[in-house]
Amino acid sequence: MxxxxxxxxxxxxxxxxxxxxxxxxxxxxxxxxxxxxxxxxxxxxxxxxxxxxxxxxxxxxxxxxxxxxxxxxxxxxxxxxxxxxxxxxxxxxxxxxxxxxSRPSMRFVTPKTEAQQTLSALHRVRESLVRDRVKAVNQMHGFLLEFGISLPIGNAVITRLPAVLAQHALPPRLIAILERLHTHFKYLSEQIAEIDKEMGRQLGDDELGQRLLTIPGVGPITASVLVSELGDGKQYDCSRDFAASVGLVPRQYSTGGKANLLGISKRGDKNLRRLLVQGARSYMRRLDKKSGRLADWVRSMLTRRHPNVVACALANKVARTAWALATRNTKFEAGLATMPA
Missing domain, CATH: 3.30.420.40 (ATPase, nucleotide binding domain)
Structure with a gap:
């Protein structure tokens, strides 16, 4: 041997x-x-x-x-x-x-550290709890709608469900079922809040996470996911490779020497891609209060592209900026925001 x-x-x-x-x-x-x-x-x-x-x-x-x-x-x-x-x-x-x-062009995956795996597990638990909470809320809305009670959209009205039930004459057994769902809803909300606090504590001790929070549109949850998935970023040759791994670059279907670029590929981690796009939309909603080269770039894009396209383009830019911050050990500066190489 x-x-x-x-x-x-x-x-x-x-x-x-x-x-x-x-x-x-x-x-x-x-x-x-x-x-x-x-x-x-x-x-x-x-x-x-x-x-x-x-x-x-x-x-x-x-x-x-x-x-x-x-x-x-x-x-x-x-x-x-x-x-x-x-x-x-x-x-x-x-x-x-x-x-x-044995193929020289094969692409490999960088092994994760224990900290990255633990943080990734914490995010998966949070996603599961959020799905269960949405399911419980939808069930309460559906059961009440069958009895002619239409509640406003959102979780705010669910938090005061006992007061809502007191205003309507409903079967006692249905009230017991709704109260049980409401108790489950409160338990899930408490668990999600505790996980959010744990993520905040971990980010407070993580130097990379603190630098990622300086990027516009990146909050604690997105920064935490980036820390667990990106690491030092050196497994990617350039920022575009990282954006491609998240599925934020055009899907290509070219032949006969003619380039044909379609919509984003949607490959890779869909949770991270969703968070980046949501963060981009949040930034665009407050664009009137933003300044700097990044805000000017977004305004210029909105004059000639659909907002959905601009949101994906901004998410792509944020992903590439995150890679640059991780590999170059720098912080985001709004006045110097440019597309990383």
Missing amino acids: QNVTLVRIDLGKHTFHLHAQDRHGKAVFRKKMSRKQLVEFFATFQTCVVVMEACAGAHRMARKLTEFGHQIKLISPQFVRPFVKGNKNDFVDAEAICEAA
Whole structure:
């Protein structure tokens, strides 16, 4: 096994399948191991390049194997699929990863740190709580509408639901159901508020997060997501690469030497893209109170483009600015706002 240069791991919940190749691309061995056996194997194995799909457990395993001196590469599963030959099984998947990793033009995913993974988990929990709260509010609106009670849009009226119920003659059982939903709504709101406070405390201790907050249209939640997803930003060659990874650049369908650019690609993290676009819209709503080169650029764009197009363009600019701040260790200055290279 001294000539092994590349090892691919097909990750699983309990079992892991290994496929090793030498520098000529010839298969050296295939192994099936448990999680404990895998760690023990690489702890004593010669240093080599280890490749995995960027899926569940990959980032933690990448950090563990890095401690043993191995070079870790993570590949997005969509780039591995074209290299699967014949029928699909775990060993064939492992071989396909080796084939994909050996391509000189292959793009890899940077392993996340523990802090980034923890922050990302916190955001996913918050998103789940927000969805549950919206569902509870919609149910209360729907149940009341069936009994002829139409409430205004928003959560403000839900907070004073007991007073609203007291004004109408409703079946006691329906009132009990609505009160139960109202209690659930208050619990979800409390949990979301606690998570927001936790994010604020984490941003207060994060130097990059504080610099990202100086960008117009970037609030605590957006800055927190950028910290967890962007990191130091050095995994991207330029700011446009980061904007493309979020799906804020035109989708291209060109042929015959004729360039055809469509709408934004909407690839990558849709939550981060949504936050950036919402932040851009928030900035545009207060544009009359803004000044500087960025505000002038937005006003100029609004004279010749639809507001939806301008919002996506501004979100693209914010994403590229965030990359520049992360990689160059700088702060945003409104008077010097230009498109990063």
